[in-house]
Amino acid sequence: MAAANPLPLPAPGRRAGAALRLRALMGGADLSRGDRLLRAACGMAALIPLLALVFLVVPLAISAVPSVLFSGPAFLTGQVFSFGNLYAGSPSLHHGVAAPAGAQYGALPILLGTLFTSLVALLLGVPVAVGGVVLLAELPPWFQRTASLLLELLASIPSVVYGLWGIITFGPLVAKYVYPGLAATLGRVVPFFGGAVGYGQGLLTAGLILAVMIVPIIATTTRELVRMVPVHNVEGAYALGLTPFESLRTVTLPFIRGGILAAALLGWARALGETMAVLMISGNALNVYPVNIYGPVSTMAGTIAVMLDSALTDATGLALHALAELALVLLVVTFLTNLLGRLVVRRFTSTALPIGRGI
Amino acid sequence: MNQVQRQVREALFWALCGIGLLLLCLPALAIIASLLKDSWPALSLKLLTATTNQGGLRNAITGTLLLALGVLALAGPVGIGCGIYLAEFASPGSAPWLRFFSEILAGIPSIVVGYVGYLVLVVGLHWGYSLLAGILALSVIVLPYVVKTTEVALRQVPSTLREGADALGLPRSTTLRRVLLPPALPAIVTGLVIALAFSTGETAPLLYTAGFTDQDPTLQLLHRPVGYLTAVVFTDIQLPGAQAHQLAYAAAAITLLLLIALTMAGRAISRRSRRLSERMSV
Numbered sequence: 173m174a175a176a177n178p179l180p181l182p183a184p185g186r187r188a189g190a191a192l193r194l195r196a197l198m199g200g201a202d203l204s205r206g207d208r209l210l211r212a213a214c215g216m217a218a219l220i221p222l223l224a225l226v227f228l229v230v231p232l233a234i235s236a237v238p239s240v241l242f243s244g245p246a247f248l249t250g251q252v253f254s255f256g257n258l259y260a261g262s263p264s265l266h267h268g269v270a271a272p273a274g275a276q277y278g279a280l281p282i283l284l285g286t287l288f289t290s291l292v293a294l295l296l297g298v299p300v301a302v303g304g305v306v307l308l309a310e311l312p313p314w315f316q317r318t319a320s321l322l323l324e325l326l327a328s329i330p331s332v333v334y335g336l337w338g339i340i341t342f343g344p345l346v347a348k349y350v351y352p353g354l355a356a357t358l359g360r361v362v363p364f365f366g367g368a369v370g371y372g373q374g375l376l377t378a379g380l381i382l383a384v385m386i387v388p389i390i391a392t393t394t395r396e397l398v399r400m401v402p403v404h405n406v407e408g409a410y411a412l413g414l415t416p417f418e419s420l421r422t423v424t425l426p427f428i429r430g431g432i433l434a435a436a437l438l439g440w441a442r443a444l445g446e447t448m449a450v451l452m453i454s455g456n457a458l459n460v461y462p463v464n465i466y467g468p469v470s471t472m473a474g475t476i477a478v479m480l481d482s483a484l485t486d487a488t489g490l491a492l493h494a495l496a497e498l499a500l501v502l503l504v505v506t507f508l509t510n511l512l513g514r515l516v517v518r519r520f521t522s523t524a525l526p527i528g529r530g531i
Numbered sequence: 532m533n534q535v536q537r538q539v540r541e542a543l544f545w546a547l548c549g550i551g552l553l554l555l556c557l558p559a560l561a562i563i564a565s566l567l568k569d570s571w572p573a574l575s576l577k578l579l580t581a582t583t584n585q586g587g588l589r590n591a592i593t594g595t596l597l598l599a600l601g602v603l604a605l606a607g608p609v610g611i612g613c614g615i616y617l618a619e620f621a622s623p624g625s626a627p628w629l630r631f632f633s634e635i636l637a638g639i640p641s642i643v644v645g646y647v648g649y650l651v652l653v654v655g656l657h658w659g660y661s662l663l664a665g666i667l668a669l670s671v672i673v674l675p676y677v678v679k680t681t682e683v684a685l686r687q688v689p690s691t692l693r694e695g696a697d698a699l700g701l702p703r704s705t706t707l708r709r710v711l712l713p714p715a716l717p718a719i720v721t722g723l724v725i726a727l728a729f730s731t732g733e734t735a736p737l738l739y740t741a742g743f744t745d746q747d748p749t750l751q752l753l754h755r756p757v758g759y760l761t762a763v764v765f766t767d768i769q770l771p772g773a774q775a776h777q778l779a780y781a782a783a784a785i786t787l788l789l790l791i792a793l794t795m796a797g798r799a800i801s802r803r804s805r806r807l808s809e810r811m812s813v
Contacts, residue, residue: 220674303552445638
């Protein structure tokens, strides 16, 4: 009854498997010579982003080593970020690293400044973007097109132009008309909102401008998410007699919640790394905590941009290494936020997230 | 809960959403209008003829254009190649990773790119502040956008076209050139326009790679700093004196106008491409 079993093929060993895979990679039988050439060229181009990442991270990590040795954990907990006296006194040795007299690199105020400005931006930007887009989805197409044009323009306005606008128009405006009112009302209850309102350069102004800058990315993502909601579910909600708001709360919102979280994380990553606009309107005060929400702060990205000039004059070179460590911390933080956003989106929805500024 | 309460809550919610929508739409108009109004008196023909130390912007405008063209020449082919690989050649195992690297690259803060550019190119390779260092730093920043738009553009071409070409026995390179690229081209060009726009508006990656100079830029790639528009905005607004401020306004206005033009061009091209692909999929 039994026909002879065909001999089982020998399972390819690891080596053979690797060789097979390599051959598949180098060119399948169905590809002509020109095709293989094209694929090789495009494949090399496809490795460039990875290569760029390596060339960004490795030099930065190497350059940060002396600073890590010198400061240790004090880099993250210290209150004073100072290059020391670069012109007088002889450098001293700590942990085998030469440092200018009086140099200390404690970045805690800078880290907190970055955290707070980006959080203000997030708290203001997310509700505005989500609420606006939810309403936008109900409006006629011509209006949607106009709004998407305005959002695209908003995304393409350069950081430095936001900064200029913040300095000459927006900052003075809110300092004159909005902040005093805020300080007189909310400031009576929460002391952090009270006190002197300054002249419009500080934590709240930076957070507001950042909110405007991250709104396009959150809004574009939310728009895509709302489009993905199955229309039958919404119609079912209406058929049950739910009002638009109730159907939004019970049907649409649960459906897009994860995606909004992911969009918020992407916006957060962008707010953390934003340089020029924040530098120009945060007041850029080093080593101080803001006395109230109107007070000046400094951020990681802004500090790197503005202090590199004077770091170049440090004969021991340690100042440059300290800025490299700051850049490395910024890189790691934005990487993790981005990664988390992409993981969240994979967990909850199938929408493709936009990259960078919301493309 | 009674009917009145429901209606009140309904009205309240949509009113809040209305405020949100207003806040989405107004800032772009407010920024553009207020900036153009402020910089109107500063705009003159002298901006085009004099260099930055003589109250003009000639060297900054040509510098910005030169940087943008360099980025187009470098990030353009690399990004398009990468996008083609992702859409047409990459195996299901490798594609998500390659895409992931590109997405992560897009999320890296621009100042970090500038700082590493300074460390590696300006100091490490002894290029000094130079055109090439600036172009490389900017290219790293805009590359992911070109990759993404190219990949999406190719994926939007109906797969029936690919299958038809395969059935005819066309080599993949011919399929790509004759069948897939023509309908995808407008969308790819949109990606390049976006790359141009972003490289025109960036400042942070250029501060310590391109440097700045009042002299006209040349085609010399190394050891010669380049002036560009956004640096004028950043530095001159911090200088004392109305004249410097006027120059900063003017530079900001020109940058903004360039970007608006590029954004509009990108939209026009992508609208055409959408119409094209709609016609094809019927």
